[in-house]
Amino acid sequence: KQEVTQIPAALSVPEGENLVLNCSFTDSAIYNLQWFRQDPGKGLTSLLLIQSSQREQTSGRLNASLDKSSGRSTLYIAASQPGDSATYLCAVRGNQFYFGTGTSLTVIP
Amino acid sequence: GAVVSQHPSRVICKSGTSVKIECRSLDFQATTMFWYRQFPKQSLMLMATSNEGSKATYEQGVEKDKFLINHASLTLSTLTVTSAHPEDSSFYICSASPETGEVSPLHFGNGTRLTVT
Numbered sequence: 001k002q003e004v005t006q007i008p009a010a011l012s013v014p015e016g017e018n019l020v021l022n023c024s025f026t027d028s029a030i031y032n033l034q035w036f037r038q039d040p041g042k043g044l045t046s047l048l049l050i051q052s053s054q055r056e057q058t059s060g061r062l063n064a065s066l067d068k069s070s071g072r073s074t075l076y077i078a079a080s081q082p083g084d085s086a087t088y089l090c091a092v093r094g095n096q097f098y099f100g101t102g103t104s105l106t107v108i109p
Numbered sequence: 110g111a112v113v114s115q116h117p118s119r120v121i122c123k124s125g126t127s128v129k130i131e132c133r134s135l136d137f138q139a140t141t142m143f144w145y146r147q148f149p150k151q152s153l154m155l156m157a158t159s160n161e162g163s164k165a166t167y168e169q170g171v172e173k174d175k176f177l178i179n180h181a182s183l184t185l186s187t188l189t190v191t192s193a194h195p196e197d198s199s200f201y202i203c204s205a206s207p208e209t210g211e212v213s214p215l216h217f218g219n220g221t222r223l224t225v226t
Contacts, residue, residue, distance in 0.1 A: 004152075034214055043115065043202050044153075044217040089152065097143070097215060099152040 002027045004092055006100035013080055014108050021075040021103045023090035028068050035064050035075050036089045038102070044089065048075070080107045111207050112136055115218025122193055123226055130188045130221045132203030138183035139205035143215070144176075147200040156201075159186040193225040 003026045013019050023033070032051045036044040048057045048064040050073070056065040063076040073090055087102040112135040122128050132142055140161045145153040157178050158166040165178035175197075177189040186205075190197055202220040206213040 032214070036217070041200075041220070041222060043113075043219040044204075044215075046214055046216060049214040091153075091215070096155055096158075101150075101152040 002030075002092060002094050002098040004090060004098050004100040006088075006090060006103050008103060009101065010104040010106075012106040012108060015080060015082060017080050017107075018076065018078050019080055019105070021077070021088050021090075021105070023073040023075070023100055025071045025073075025092045025098070027094060028071050029094060030068065031093045033064075033066055033073050034091045034093070034097075035062075035073075036091065038087045038089060040087075047088075077105075080105075082107045082109045111214075111216045113203065113205050113216045113218040115203055115221055117221060118219060119222045119224075121224045121226060124194055125192055127189055127191045128193055128223060130190075130201055130203075130223075132186045132188070132205070132218055134184045134205045134207070137205075137207035139186075139207065140183060142180060142186040142203055142205040144178065144186075144188050145202045145204065147202060147220075153202065156188075161186075190223065193223070195225045198223055198225045 005024045007022045034049045035047040038044050050057050050066040061078040066073045085107050087104045089102045091097045091099045114133045116131045142159040144156045147153050155168050156171045159178045159180040161180045167173045180186040204215045204217045
C-alpha cells in the first residue's frame with residue numbers, strides 16, 4: 001500500500017524566508033502528485049499538480065518538483081508571507097489518492 | 110473554474126439522528142466524486158467513491174449502511190450519516206474532478222464539521 005510522508009510536521013519561519021516542504025512516497029507507480037493548502041476548518045485548495053512525466057511546476061512564489069524514481073517531491077515557497085500560514089498536504093494518485101499528514105507552516109511577521 | 114460546493118459547513122445533531130451532507134460541482138460535471146473524513150491533526154481518509162447513476166464504492170472498514178451515498182446527478186452527491194453517534198463527529202470533505210482519467214486534478218469542497226452530541 002502506498003504510504004505518503006511529509007517532513008517536517010510543523011515549521012515556523014520569519015517572514016521573507018524561503019522554505020522547502022518535503023513529501024515522500026513509497027510506490028513510484030503514480031499518475032500525478034498534487035500539493036494542497038488547508039486553512040483551519042476549511043477544505044483543500046489545490047496549489048500545484050505535477051504529472052508523473054513532469055519534473056516540476058511553478059505558480060507565482062511556489063515551485064514543486066517531482067523525482068518519481070526516488071519517491072520524493074518538494075514544495076518551495078519563496079519570500080514567505082504571514083498569509084502563507086496554513087497546513088500543506090501532498091497527495092499522490094495511484095489507484096486512488098493517498099494523502100500525507102501535512103506540514104503545518106507558520107510564517108511570523 | 111472547477112468549483113466544488115459543500116453544504117452545510119457545520120452541523121450539530123443529537124445522537125441517533127441522521128445528517129445529510131451535499132456536495133455539488135458548480136461549473137462542471139463530475140461522474141465521480143470522493144468522500145473523505147479527516148480527524149484532528151490527521152490526514153484525509155478516503156471513505157468512498159461516489160459514481161453517478163451507480164452504487165458507491167466503499168473503502169475497507171467503512172460501513173455502507175451507516176454512510177449512505179447517493180450520486181443522482183452529474184453535479185450532486187450526498188452523504189447521509191445515519192443514526193449518528195458521537196464517534197462520527199469529524200470533518201467530512203468531498204472532492205471531484207472536471208475531467209476523467211488518472212491524470213486529472215482534484216478539487217475540494219470546504220468541508221463539513223459534524224458534531225454529534
